[in-house]
Amino acid sequence: MALLAVDNLGVRYGNLTALDGVSLSVAPDEIVTVVGANGAGKSTLMRAVLGLVQINSGTISFDGQDITRLPTFKIARKGIALVPEGRGPLRQLSVRENLVLGAFSRAWDAATKADFEAVLDRFPALRPRLAQTAGTLSGGEQQMLVIGRALMSRPKLMLLDEPSLGLAPLIVAQVFATIEAVRGMGVAVVVVEQNAHAALKLADRAYVIENGRIVLEGSNLLGDKRVQEAYLGGSVA
Amino acid sequence: MVLLQQIINGVMLGSTYALVAIGYSLIFGVLRLLHFAHGEVFMVGAFIALCSVWFLNAGPVLAVVCAAVGCAVLGVVIEFVAFRPVRRRSGGMLAPIVSSLGVGLLLQEVATNIFGADQTRFPPQFEATVYHFGSLFVTSTQLFILATSFGLMLLVHLFISKTKYGLAMRAVAENVDVAGLLGINSNAVVVLTFAVASALGGIAGVLVGFAFSAISPFMGISMTIKGLVVMLIGGLGNVYGAMIGGLVLGIAEVLTVGYLASSYRDAFSFALLILVLLVRPQGLFAGGLRAGH
Amino acid sequence: MRNVLVGLSMLAGLASQSLMSLALISLALISLALISPALADVQIGILMPKTGFGAGFGAEEQGSIDLFMSKYADLGPAGKLKLTIYDTRGEPAQAISLTRKLIDTDNVLAILGPYFSGESEAAFPVANRAATPIVTPSSAKPGIAAANRPWTFRNASTTDKTDAALVVHWLKRQSSPVRKVVIFYDGKDAVSSSDGKAVMPAVLKANNIEVLDSISFQTGDVDFSAQVTRAKALGADGIVMTALFTEAGHLTRELRRQGMQQPILAGVELSLDHKFIETAGDAAAEGVLTGADFNRDSPRPSVVAFIKEYQERVGQLPGNSSALMYDALFLMRHCIMTTGVAGSSAADKAKIRDCWAGLKDVDAPIAGPSSIDENGDARHAPNFLIVKSGKFVVDR
Incomplete structure (x- = not known):
């Protein structure tokens, strides 16, 4: 059974149709990527799953439960963590406070403390900066912090919206390695990326979204001619 | 010595401004909305304390506790009646301003009808003992006010910097969406914010009632304005700014009255505000519910 | 006989007519009576x-x-x-x-x-x-x-008529002479302000009293600590206040609290309100002299x-x-x-x-x-x- 099942989802912003009949599913332990051009509806899809935009039609279920119109905090508490695009960390809070808030819906017990240490072990750059406000971190460190914060909630599913945006290539590689590692912890992952090549390489399965519609779905889209032409500059690098 | 006594006078006045302004700042910090009935919550706090003294024979501490609890409840009611409905309809800045002004007027009218328009006061057993040190003097009431207000400021600091719900409050203040993603129920946090802010406002009302033995349905009007001035001086939505700003305003007012004339008092406060905004448009402390790093 | 009958009936008719008109007239009168007081x-x-x-x-x-x-x-x-x-x-x-x-x-x-x-x-x-x-x-x-x-x-x-007599009376009744006073006045209240700034100073001057300082406050003030601290340093031997009863009460309370025990004269703005005493407290208000139109003990x-x-x-x-x-x-x-x-x-x-x-x-x-x-x-x-x-x- 799918962990996340999006069925025939429609989202409109006023007259503008952002998502139109989008269906998507994610199995446990799976890495799924959604590729598409800027404005194709990728971020809207992520935000819709978390209840951050108003859904006009269709259903979303998670772990067998309907979550279509639940408030964001309830969806999050069911075990979905979103690493949002851009302003992810709470910039005015310290690094430590961001991580502590990641575990907001858990008790601060031995297991949580162990997770806290594990996050710092995974992202050693954060440890000396625990008392700094998150806004003073570099872009890469902020991305690490937000992923770490997402892990603090022990999610079943992690959604990452453009995790490589604006990051140096070396850092991007690190981010993708982290995504692999996250899946290794038993967490299903959905990655939305303009950096289609890296994302497709990483993913078990992929969806291509155009103008708010899913136009392609498959497990080996890296080799797909249409994808190569539209998103990978016409040839495989 | 006169100057020192005047500064003591100013700190007394300023510490009550600070408590009101902290509440203002919490609410502005979390909601980005001005709560124009906050001065009236302050007024209601004084009356609740007065009733607890009348009917429960309460001492100062119990009176403060009664006011804090009563005003916390009142604050939550105001959130549900005056803010949440217009926030849901996303009425912009104007709708909450108007609805909170309305609640303020309502509270004033109700208080006038119950307690009358005249000033009233705590009974004589709350009369302060005066301690003279040379030409300086300080009263037991003043010591109680100082202890209570600075104690509360410390508690507020610990709450927003060390507790889970304090962190959640700051998270909602900074970014409601991100707070939701972390599993924080922002509506619950807003309710909590109103409760905490209103409790502080109510306690400030009791302290002012103790200090100046004057409780009236109109005592909140100037507090609403002063709280706003303090918040702007201290930095919008910054709790520490509100603390410092309150003391600065209190001392400035007392020195203006003591060395210039009472008619300049409000003018001087606003001059101070304009000066601060010219030099540091963000206020003495930058905005946001910071934990003071 | 017939004539008599006709005559009787005519009389009756006349009578009923006059009764009718009487009724009409009285009706009109009644309604006039009802309306006229309103007019x-x-x-x-x-x-x-x-x-x-x-x-x-x-x-x-x-x-x-x-x-x-x-x-x-x-x-x-x-x-x-x-x-x-x-x-x-x-x-x-x-x-x-x-x-x-x-x-x-x-x-x-x-x-x-x-x-x-x-x-x-x-x-x-x-x-x-x-x-x-x-x-x-x-x-x-x-x-x-x-x-x-x-x-x-x-x-x-008006204050100019009452102040002269009031000040003379106040000075006369002091056991130790008052020579230097501080005036406190409400700068926002029209009568208190004119009394404290113009009328009282003129009357005091006429009585050879020095005014050391005129210190203002505003209607609605409850904190008088700054004003009193300022006055305390001046060494006055009398205090004159022109204030409404609430503010006068708070001021008196603060004067006594800060240890200023000088005799107090309060202008007629006090309006003889008992709430002055309630606000100041019995002990602080003791001995304050004022003037008023109304004498409740008359x-x-x-x-x-x-x-x-x-x-x-x-x-x-x-x-x-x-x-x-x-x-x-x-x-x-x-x-x-x-x-x-x-x-x-x-x-x-x-x-x-x-x-x-x-x-x-x-x-x-x-x-x-x-x-x-x-x-x-x-x-x-x-x-x-x-x-x-x-x-x-x-x-x-």
């Missing part, structure tokens, strides 16, 4: 602070209005006295627009009010231009009526009766404002009755104006013989009152 009712407008910071004064006035109307609403041939009461909130701007409304919309014969000197200063020119008599029962700042002749009057003594039978009836009706003791309003109503009714006005025509208004302008030794129930001088101001002998054990008592 003849005399409309008086009242301006007073029912809400806002002066609401306490308004309540005192209202008590007297209720009592007065229960006794004297009937004007005899002129019908009934009708009052239109508006709330000025103690604000001069409201006083102006409500004065206009009373004159233009409600078509009143005359106006009683407003309460505060600041309001009267604003409203008097309006009534004066509209040629409508206006009488404040309370405003005490000198010159307000004088500046708006001939339509404005007041039934209160043995005059009409005063005793007024206090008794007021207390029965309102459930509280009347204050200075109650007394002033009661007398003002009495004198207004006196003018209506003696001039025989029946409406609000220009001629009627002129009659009322002339009556007020010529008032001489009319026996008002509280103040006794009342007269109006060439400035439109009342002349009352001030009563000196001193606080003893939490009460105002006459000081002789």
Whole structure:
């Protein structure tokens, strides 16, 4: 059974149709990527799953439960963590406070403390900066912090919206390695990326979204001619 | 010595401004909305304390506790009646301003009808003992006010910097969406914010009632304005700014009255505000519910 | 016989006709009687602070209005006295627009009010231009009526008339001489401000008293610590305050709290309100001397009766404002009755104006013989009152 099942989802912003009949599913332990051009509806899809935009039609279920119109905090508490695009960390809070808030819906017990240490072990750059406000971190460190914060909630599913945006290539590689590692912890992952090549390489399965519609779905889209032409500059690098 | 006594006078006045302004700042910090009935919550706090003294024979501490609890409840009611409905309809800045002004007027009218328009006061057993040190003097009431207000400021600091719900409050203040993603129920946090802010406002009302033995349905009007001035001086939505700003305003007012004339008092406060905004448009402390790093 | 019958029936017809017309006439008379008092009712407008910071004064006035109307609403041939009461909130701007409304919309014969000197200063020119008599029962700042002749009057003594006697009395009763004083005045209240800045200093100077400093505060202030700390360093041996009762109470309390035990003289703005003593506390208020139109301890039978009836009706003791309003109503009714006005025509208004302008030794129930001088101001002998054990008592 799918962990996340999006069925025939429609989202409109006023007259503008952002998502139109989008269906998507994610199995446990799976890495799924959604590729598409800027404005194709990728971020809207992520935000819709978390209840951050108003859904006009269709259903979303998670772990067998309907979550279509639940408030964001309830969806999050069911075990979905979103690493949002851009302003992810709470910039005015310290690094430590961001991580502590990641575990907001858990008790601060031995297991949580162990997770806290594990996050710092995974992202050693954060440890000396625990008392700094998150806004003073570099872009890469902020991305690490937000992923770490997402892990603090022990999610079943992690959604990452453009995790490589604006990051140096070396850092991007690190981010993708982290995504692999996250899946290794038993967490299903959905990655939305303009950096289609890296994302497709990483993913078990992929969806291509155009103008708010899913136009392609498959497990080996890296080799797909249409994808190569539209998103990978016409040839495989 | 006169100057020192005047500064003591100013700190007394300023510490009550600070408590009101902290509440203002919490609410502005979390909601980005001005709560124009906050001065009236302050007024209601004084009356609740007065009733607890009348009917429960309460001492100062119990009176403060009664006011804090009563005003916390009142604050939550105001959130549900005056803010949440217009926030849901996303009425912009104007709708909450108007609805909170309305609640303020309502509270004033109700208080006038119950307690009358005249000033009233705590009974004589709350009369302060005066301690003279040379030409300086300080009263037991003043010591109680100082202890209570600075104690509360410390508690507020610990709450927003060390507790889970304090962190959640700051998270909602900074970014409601991100707070939701972390599993924080922002509506619950807003309710909590109103409760905490209103409790502080109510306690400030009791302290002012103790200090100046004057409780009236109109005592909140100037507090609403002063709280706003303090918040702007201290930095919008910054709790520490509100603390410092309150003391600065209190001392400035007392020195203006003591060395210039009472008619300049409000003018001087606003001059101070304009000066601060010219030099540091963000206020003495930058905005946001910071934990003071 | 037949003729007799015809004649009888004719008589009967005549009788029934005359009965009919009698009935018609009496019907007409009855309906006239029903309508005519309404036509003849005399409309008086009242301006007073029912809400806002002066609401306490308004309540005192209202008590007297209720009592007065229960006794004297009937004007005899002129019908009934009708009052239109508006709330000025103690604000001069409201006083102006409500004065206009009373004159233009409600078509009143005359106006009683407003309460505060600041309001009267604003409203008097309006009534004066509209040629409508206006009488404040309370405003005490000198010159307000004088500046708006001939339509404005007041039934209160002005501070310049009372201060001279009050200061002399105060100085005389001190055991150790007072030579240097500090004046505290309310800079926001019109009468307190003029009294504290101009009237009192002139009177004190005339008595060779040095004024070390004049320190202001604002109506509504509750924190007087800064003012008192400032005064404490000056070494005065007497304190003069011109303030409304609430602010005077807080000031007195703070003076004593900071250890200033000098004798205190409070101007007539205090309005003899017992709440002054409540606010200051019995101990702090002890020995404060003030002046007032109303002497609650007066043995005059009409005063005793007024206090008794007021207390029965309102459930509280009347204050200075109650007394002033009661007398003002009495004198207004006196003018209506003696001039025989029946409406609000220009001629009627002129009659009322002339009556007020010529008032001489009319026996008002509280103040006794009342007269109006060439400035439109009342002349009352001030009563000196001193606080003893939490009460105002006459000081002789």
